[in-house]
Amino acid sequence: MDASRRNLLKAAAVLLVEQWATSRRRAFAGKLDTAGNDERKIIVVSCAGIRRAETFHKTGLSNIPHLYRELLPRSVFYPFIRNAGATSHYNAISSILTGNWERLDDWGASSPLSPTLFEYLRKNMSLSQDNAWLISSNKALSSRIGASSMRDFGPRYGANVIFPKQLLINAVIRAASQGHPEHSADRAAMQLELEAILKHADNYDGLGWSVFGDEPVLDLPMQSSMQKAIEDLVRTNAPVTGDEFTFLVSSEVMRRFAPTLLVMTFSDVEVAHFGSYSMHLAGIRTMDRLVYELWNLVESLPAYRGRTTLFVLPEFGRDFDGSSTNGFFNHRAIDDSTALTWMMCIGEAAKSPDVIERQVQHIDICPTIAGLFGIRELDLPGKPLPGL
Amino acid sequence: MNKVNAHAKPPAQDAYPRLIERLPVTLRPALNQQLSQWAMLFPFEQNRVVTFMDGVEALSPAAFQALTGPLFALEAKMDVRHWNFSEQADTIENASLLARSAYYADWRRETEKVFEGINAAARVSAPAQTGSTRLILLFLPASLPVDHETVWQQWDPRGQEIKISGDAGGICELALKGKPGLSGIATLLAGHGAAESSDLWLIDAAEKMNAALSSLPSPPAASSLSHTALKPFRDRFLAELNKAPKSIQITDEVVANLRRESWDGWNLWPAELVGQPRMRQFVIDLFLSGNGALIFSNSFVEWAACEALRRARPRVMVARFGMRSKPKPFTSIAVFENQQRISSLPDVDDPENSAVDALILARYVWLSASRYPEQDRTICLCVSEFSNTAYLIAPADKSPGWSTERSLTPEDVYKWLAAQIAA
Numbered sequence: 133m134d135a136s137r138r139n140l141l142k143a144a145a146v147l148l149v150e151q152w153a154t155s156r157r158r159a160f161a162g163k164l165d166t167a168g169n170d171e172r173k174i175i176v177v178s179c180a181g182i183r184r185a186e187t188f189h190k191t192g193l194s195n196i197p198h199l200y201r202e203l204l205p206r207s208v209f210y211p212f213i214r215n216a217g218a219t220s221h222y223n224a225i226s227s228i229l230t231g232n233w234e235r236l237d238d239w240g241a242s243s244p245l246s247p248t249l250f251e252y253l254r255k256n257m258s259l260s261q262d263n264a265w266l267i268s269s270n271k272a273l274s275s276r277i278g279a280s281s282m283r284d285f286g287p288r289y290g291a292n293v294i295f296p297k298q299l300l301i302n303a304v305i306r307a308a309s310q311g312h313p314e315h316s317a318d319r320a321a322m323q324l325e326l327e328a329i330l331k332h333a334d335n336y337d338g339l340g341w342s343v344f345g346d347e348p349v350l351d352l353p354m355q356s357s358m359q360k361a362i363e364d365l366v367r368t369n370a371p372v373t374g375d376e377f378t379f380l381v382s383s384e385v386m387r388r389f390a391p392t393l394l395v396m397t398f399s400d401v402e403v404a405h406f407g408s409y410s411m412h413l414a415g416i417r418t419m420d421r422l423v424y425e426l427w428n429l430v431e432s433l434p435a436y437r438g439r440t441t442l443f444v445l446p447e448f449g450r451d452f453d454g455s456s457t458n459g460f461f462n463h464r465a466i467d468d469s470t471a472l473t474w475m476m477c478i479g480e481a482a483k484s485p486d487v488i489e490r491q492v493q494h495i496d497i498c499p500t501i502a503g504l505f506g507i508r509e510l511d512l513p514g515k516p517l518p519g520l
Numbered sequence: 521m522n523k524v525n526a527h528a529k530p531p532a533q534d535a536y537p538r539l540i541e542r543l544p545v546t547l548r549p550a551l552n553q554q555l556s557q558w559a560m561l562f563p564f565e566q567n568r569v570v571t572f573m574d575g576v577e578a579l580s581p582a583a584f585q586a587l588t589g590p591l592f593a594l595e596a597k598m599d600v601r602h603w604n605f606s607e608q609a610d611t612i613e614n615a616s617l618l619a620r621s622a623y624y625a626d627w628r629r630e631t632e633k634v635f636e637g638i639n640a641a642a643r644v645s646a647p648a649q650t651g652s653t654r655l656i657l658l659f660l661p662a663s664l665p666v667d668h669e670t671v672w673q674q675w676d677p678r679g680q681e682i683k684i685s686g687d688a689g690g691i692c693e694l695a696l697k698g699k700p701g702l703s704g705i706a707t708l709l710a711g712h713g714a715a716e717s718s719d720l721w722l723i724d725a726a727e728k729m730n731a732a733l734s735s736l737p738s739p740p741a742a743s744s745l746s747h748t749a750l751k752p753f754r755d756r757f758l759a760e761l762n763k764a765p766k767s768i769q770i771t772d773e774v775v776a777n778l779r780r781e782s783w784d785g786w787n788l789w790p791a792e793l794v795g796q797p798r799m800r801q802f803v804i805d806l807f808l809s810g811n812g813a814l815i816f817s818n819s820f821v822e823w824a825a826c827e828a829l830r831r832a833r834p835r836v837m838v839a840r841f842g843m844r845s846k847p848k849p850f851t852s853i854a855v856f857e858n859q860q861r862i863s864s865l866p867d868v869d870d871p872e873n874s875a876v877d878a879l880i881l882a883r884y885v886w887l888s889a890s891r892y893p894e895q896d897r898t899i900c901l902c903v904s905e906f907s908n909t910a911y912l913i914a915p916a917d918k919s920p921g922w923s924t925e926r927s928l929t930p931e932d933v934y935k936w937l938a939a940q941i942a943a
Contacts, residue, residue: 218620235620239768406856407812407819409880410873411847453880454887458826460880461811461819466625 145296145380171257171392172480173440174501177426178225179398179419180270181463181470182446186416188474195416198424199444199476208482208519210475212491215448219463219470221272224447224494225397230280231498231512240274243281249498251279251289253393256507263392264291265385269378269399271297296381297374297399375400375415379422383429390435393501397447398422404450404460412460427478441482441504441520443497445475481520488519530558530569539576542584544591545600545607546618546627547634553609560801562718562832572635575642587637591630598623604769611772652712652835653918653940654898655705656889658882659692659840661728662905664875671904672911675883676890679900679913683927688908690930691901695838695937696722696732702934705836706733706740708941717741717796718832723824724748725817725842730792743799743832745824747817747842749790750803756788757807758814758858775808802827815856817842818874822881826888833894836941839885841878846870875906886913899940901933 186192188211193200215224217233226234229248236242247255250264266278279290375398382396400415423444430436451457452469463470475492481504495514502508503516530536540551554561554569561569579587595601598621606614618624660666672681684691698704703711709720720742722729727748733740747754757778764774783789783800793799806827812819818841825839845867848859860867886900896915903910910933914920920936922928 220616220620223620233622235622237768238616238620241767405810405812406815407822407881408816408844408873408877410876413876453884454891456891458811458823459884459887464619466628
């Protein structure tokens with residue numbers, strides 16, 4: 133990506149998080165703590181629907197040069213991880229987070245039916261909300277994914293949930309509906325404009341943002357002015373991806389809050405639903421680069437270096453070529469192409485690089501991460517992952 | 521068996537609802553939907569419904585119970601009775617409820633068993649027009665730069681690469697227009713008893729094929745669709761579809777309303793669809809079924825071809841892929857929007873990536889065709905006009921026996937294809 137455009141996005145990400153943090157301090161004055169900031173860190177990156185054929189298979193290695201050449205030799209790698217639940221985004225991520233096969237409304241109309249990792253960690257370790265974040269590119273999710281509907285857990289132990297890409301999408305759509313001119317970008321003025329915009333913010337819900345808490349954190353002026361700022365970003369001359377912005381916002385959250393548990397979900401690859409294979413492959417390459425940059429960031433930040441474990445996995449694969457469900461477009465066939473993918477673990481808990489050939493499952497991730505924090509008495513169907 | 525021929529009403533319309541009521545709940549929506557849109561079905565689809573109903577009727581009560589009992593039991597375990605499950609039409613919510621059920625894989629298995637059993641009872645395993653050779657002609661235009669070395673690497677190993685001498689674009693021209701002494705495909709089909717327009721499909725990313733057909737002295741019986749020609753309709757339809765909020769139930773309502781909408785009043789249909797309600801309904805159903813048909817021209821070509829193969833089982837399918845534009849800055853994150861509406865930047869062609877898309881999607885058309893029983897008498901030819909090569913997949917008994925070293929003229933290739941159709 134063009135450096136000036138990336139800087140612009142980066143500035144937007146910094147400002148967004150800054151605004152959020154400022155508002156949080158206002159709303160929860162005196163309530164914040166930093167418990168957990170010096171402890172073990174976990175980052176989970178789920179990267180939507182990607183087949184083995186386009187990644188860790190001889191036909192796909194060229195799409196993942198960073199994962200394959202740079203990170204694989206340092207990782208505990210699981211070449212076979214199964215999603216035995218519903219292969220929709222909301223259910224797949226909910227199942228990873230809860231350690232149960234969740235079977236919910238695909239578009240996030242209801243909360244997970246069992247506690248999420250966020251809740252287990254925050255409740256057991258008395259962590260503040262700033263220690264649990266889910267930052268997602270995926271518009272199939274909703275803020276309900278941040279906490280379960282369980283009475284003894286629920287939103288008071290949930291995560292901050294943010295959808296940066298949705299913010300951009302809404303701004304683009306609004307820019308069009310307002311008929312604004314989009315020529316002659318004035319990039320120099322952009323950052324000032326963003327700063328001015330972000331001074332007046334409250335409610336992110338309508339923009340796809342959602343932050344737990346009883347009161348809205350950002351106000352209506354924030355909503356409209358943020359949209360205006362991104363209308364201007366539309367004027368630049370090359371593609372900008374939602375995953376790039378998700379990464380930049382996540383990076384800023386890491387720098388500012390160093391959360392104990394950060395879950396990021398990428399979704400550029402989901403352009404496959406519209407049938408562009410080349411754009412799907414471009415999404416895989418973006419994911420590959422961003423995961424590598426994320427790991428470099430982990431190693432450069434004192435709060436993360438030496439104490440962080442990164443889990444990277446697709447939520448599921450995609451349907452096989454020749455399936456009645458139109459192949460790579462979709463992810464609903466009952467077949468290993470859709471259900472069986474890979475997972476990479478790198479960092480503190482993955483001390484001895486290894487390849488674990490034994491098949492594992494998505495629901496094994498929750499008890500494994502809980503176990504890394506000493507939470508072992510959970511009644512979950514999954515088993516701790518071998519090799520960690 | 522009650523054979524039908526594109527009738528406005530099913531032959532036993534009073535009996536069918538009663539027969540459908542006997543079936544497990546999860547089988548009813550698709551059948552009810554087909555009955556309610558009977559006049560919009562292609563002859564193959566109508567025959568398939570009639571065959572299925574004949575089969576339901578033919579089963580003895582004991583045999584019917586033995587066949588459907590496991591699916592009824594499964595539906596009870598799935599608690600389908602308490603779902604918000606439409607029996608009148610396939611809906612997004614129906615699909616979502618089924619797919620997230622813990623018994624989804626079992627349900628798929630049992631459903632297939634029931635369909636197979638009922639069709640077997642009707643003693644009909646083959647559709648109409650058995651025996652005739654079928655042809656799938658796929659064109660990757662010269663504007664799509666493919667890699668000469670790898671272009672056919674992923675294709676069915678039963679096929680062979682053919683080198684074309686001269687301009688490979690001549691094959692498409694000949695197929696559409698013919699030349700003195702050599703009939704085009706439409707004329708050939710008409711001369712061999714295929715008068716039904718769903719026997720020949722021409723699906724185009726641009727408008728080349730429509731233009732070629734319209735230059736003929738008399739318009740052939742064909743189902744012709746062009747992504748470019750559909751643009752006014754697509755834009756309007758996309759705008760309406762994008763109003764759907766993020767709710768499965770409400771989206772189902774929006775979809776149902778779009779299906780019921782009287783689109784004819786908008787004057788957005790291209791000329792070739794005037795007076796063709798069945799084709800217009802096909803387009804609406806196509807766009808509502810997603811798969812990028814509203815967004816990218818190559819997705820439209822692929823998905824329309826696959827749906828036409830599934831629903832109409834044509835004698836000849838001609839599909840021509842094309843160019844898409846490069847994603848635009850920022851607006852590419854909202855790819856489901858009309859890019860020309862949300863960005864005033866001019867469209868810029870993306871030949872390399874369009875070629876990547878078109879190549880896999882052309883292969884998907886063949887893979888789709890190869891799922892059906894007719895595949896054992898189907899010839900598929902995919903032509904890359906850029907590389908002046910083609911890939912031919914033919915049943916063993918129809919192999920032309922061409923040497924891979926020999927170059928063939930477009931006329932050589934087309935003559936052979938025409939002879940197969942005429943045989």
